[in-house]
Amino acid sequence: MKLKLNDILFEAEQGAMASCFPIIMSGLRNFNPEFGHNLAIKSLSMGLCGGRRPWQDSPALKVKAMGLSFPNPVGIAAGFDKNAAAVVPLARIGFGGVEVGTVTPKPQSGNPKPRLFRLTEDGAVINRMGFNNDGIYRMAARLEKIRNSKGPFKTKAYIPVGVNIGINKIGANPETDYPMQVGLIGQYADYIVLNLSSPNTPGLRDLQHPDRLSGILQAIQEQHPNHPPLLVKLAPDLSDAEVEAIVETVINTNVSGLILTNTTISRPDYLKGAFRYEPGGLSGRPIRQKSTEMLARVARLTKGRLTLIGCGGIETGADVIEKIMHGADFTQLYSAFAYEGPPLIHRIKREIVEILDKNNIHNVADLKNTAS
């Protein structure tokens, strides 16, 4: 499968746009990480980055999952655009899907700063943001505006937008908060993710326990039976037995899929970054293998009955292909994007197409579950 002329011309246009990014990114890296992040979101939302028209990906990159069509298999993971402030620009710079959030019922400011740390030597990030966000009502208003605006996002035909929901640090009642948010945001979301795995909200990860999870799922089903596809995002720190119990719990319910994985609270011995012992969730290169192993384990257990999204440590096209070969229908990344910015997504897609070309593979989805 060769790139078509249109793709090449379009890549050239985007390439010119992207060529200024190494300079911008090295500038952003000199800032305190959270300031740099906020500036990136601001520039994106002001339309300072991104092409003039929707990205045209090679048909070889198109994947389908949960009845949704993704133009390419690489999405931006939750946490980057917590408030749905940059959905359209994130689509324009070439992601195959955008997951916004984590959003909570009420706005909250999150943990005290500093709470975001770069481990540059390790290609990693540690965060303990603590779900700083504007709340579900403001997010719903933003997503409604996008849906009602002119342009490709008017219909659901362009790229899927998922909403990742969580709970407030204070005054939470998960059994009512999750269903309430599903009811409120369902009409604007192509899929909804129950985040039960961030390490920075006390008690959240306990909700992965089958009893708690079943109660929440049942309440959602009873109150909002027509909800969009529902996924559950899991921590990479679960034991094999815990993973098995979760899969058993969700397999015959209203859950369409799982996201493997969120950040880890573990710290591999080989980390070099000065901030390696900061409390919080570790992401990026050091979690790639752990996340992929968990994905593979879940793929063996689910045997195609659930959609699987692979997330954790993706930096290259080969990393995306590795996740797909281990059972992923779609993939997401965050940390590598924080380091490299928009050129990353173009590089990754180019690398995937090159690998497919070299091996005479028609579509990236043909590689699903082919790891031996």
Ligand SMILES: Cc1cc2nc3c(=O)[nH]c(=O)nc-3n(C[C@H](O)[C@H](O)[C@H](O)COP(=O)(O)O)c2cc1C
């Ligand atoms: C700064 C930061 C904030 C994050 N916030 C969230 C969040 O709000 N909700 C969530 O589900 N995951 C969040 N994550 C986890 C990512 O979505 C992703 O699961 C994890 O970082 C692994 O992917 P990566 O190695 O490509 O970064 C966050 C990650 C980072 C680095």
